[in-house]
Amino acid sequence: MTTADRRYHHPVSFTWWARKPSYLLFVLRELSSVFVAWFVVYLLLLVAAVSSGNESYQGFLEWSSHPLMIALNVIAFAFVLLHAVTWFGLAPKAIVLRLGSWRVPPNLILAAHYGAWLVISVAVAWVILR
Amino acid sequence: MSETDDKHAVPDMPDTTGTITMEVARFRPDRESEPSWDSYDVPLRKEWAVLDGLNHIKDQLDGTLSYRWSCRMGICGSCGMTVNGEPKLTCSTFLTDYAPGPVRVEPLANFPVIRDLVVDIxxxxxxxxxxxxxxxxxxxxxxxxxxxxxxxxxxxxxxxxxxxxxxxxxxxxxxxxxxxxxxxxxxxxxxxxxxxxxxxxxxxxxxxxxxxxxxxxxxxxxxxxxxxxxxxxxxxxxxxxxxxxxxxxxxxxxxxxxxxxx
Amino acid sequence: MTTKRSPEPFAWLLFSSGGMAAAMLIPVLLLLFGIVFPLGWLSAPSHDRLAAVLTHPVTLLVLFGLCVLALFHWAHRFRYTLYDGLQLRKAAPVIAVLCYGGAAVGSVIAAFVLIRAL
Structure with a gap:
């Protein structure tokens, strides 16, 4: 040790993400991916139940209306909404669209995402409910 | 003397609405192995930025305080510090926004600290x-x-x-x-x-x-x-x-x- | 100058496409099948009706795309959450293999389940 480092290095706290609301929101946003993955599992269980016949489909419906399942899916829904809203919010940062010399304003790109979200959601609901 | 008690009576001195406590992170590598806090009461003036408070400390209260600054107009980029947990240019961050205080001044986070508020860039x-x-x-x-x-x-x-x-x-x-x-x-x-x-x-x-x-x-x-x-x-x-x-x-x-x- | 070939851009493209697909499709599907039908706000579609929708090749293709992309979206994001949130950067190679490997296995299972529905 000839040249000792006399500088002070702040240790990174294990709970650094709890220090600021914006960091916490970031970690929650990242954790939304867990609920995205959960949805894939849930969807595949539904598909498997439907393709096994009416009886197993009714079984799935019963299982899905268990209070714990509903609670889990309400939480999951909150997280996927967080994902959707933050995702659309960040999209105009990455996407720079140009039509001729006109640069499409970020707000319009944002509005287009929300418009597409609405149209797709209504179309999916219509296919399922009609 | 007509206004004997008035603190504002000093000619050419701007409005002072009392004082504010500045808690400043100190780190003296020759004396301590990790930072500590020192508190100073500085005048709370509406046109004073955090940097003005630090300059007041350095000039009037404690000449050993170390920090970087230069232009005082938000263009040189040398007076960045952590003010109440947020990274700020101290020349354009005003003390009155933190009244009644205290206002905590630390070196920029994520950089090694050389001394007091000076970080290694x-x-x-x-x-x-x-x-x-x-x-x-x-x-x-x-x-x-x-x-x-x-x-x-x-x-x-x-x-x-x-x-x-x-x-x-x-x-x-x-x-x-x-x-x-x-x-x-x-x-x-x-x-x-x-x-x-x-x-x-x-x-x-x-x-x-x-x-x-x-x-x-x-x-x-x-x-x-x-x-x-x-x-x-x-x-x-x-x-x-x-x-x-x-x-x-x-x-x-x-x-x-x-x-x-x- | 030689360009370093990093798989990172491809992982990011999968992550991004998955993020977009998930944002567009999952909220409505989860709302209906996870909350609205279970709570009885609307009656769930009959088995025949749902089976007819599901066996349509377009539906299966869309669902397969959604499953694969959403899983890789999870893999990428969760990988970085482990790096940063739990400060596990030292275990980066293991985490990467587990996350993307998990997504790949999940994709195969999704293909199997969806083909069986045909």
């Missing part, structure tokens, strides 16, 4: 030139009397990123930089984009190895705090996202197209 200074933040020209130097033409629209492409003053508040706000010190960081990438998007520049390919590496844009998880902290509205987070799309498009082209067609 060597890491940033070493990273910055790796992205070649200057106009790279493939041709020989232009003749003396020639000039590069640029339309206002072309200038708009990069102008926002050119506002960076290298104050490093974005590094201080970035948790990725705190966790992964090899991350090239927000300002360096924004400055790289400032030149990549300049119509006169031909250095895109030169900067790509650094920008499109694992320690370049791919280390960023878009916390977005760099753009919140930026005092010049540079939006480094946006610059990084934009380059991710550019780098990904380029990677797909590399994969699909023969060398000549890229």
């Amino acid at each position: 060597e890491d940033f200074m070493a990273k910055l030139p790796t992205v070649k933040p200057w106009l790279v020209s493939g041709d020989e130097e232009p003749a003396e009397d020639s000039e590069y033409r640029q339309t206002p629209a072309e200038m708009d492409d990069y102008r926002r990123y050119s506002m960076c003053i290298n104050c490093m508040l974005c590094y201080s706000a970035c948790p990725v930089y705190a966790l992964d010190p090899d991350f090239i960081g927000p300002a360096a990438i924004a400055l790289a984009q400032r030149y990549n998007l300049d119509s006169r520049d031909e250095g895109n390919e030169d900067r790509r190895d650094v920008l499109a590496s694992a320690e370049g844009v791919w280390a960023c998880t878009f916390v977005g705090e760099c753009s919140v902290a930026c005092p010049k509205d540079v939006d480094p987070a946006g610059a990084i996202q934009r380059y991710k799309l550019t780098a990904a498009t380029q990677a797909v082209k590399d994969l699909l197209l023969p060398r000549g067609a890229r």
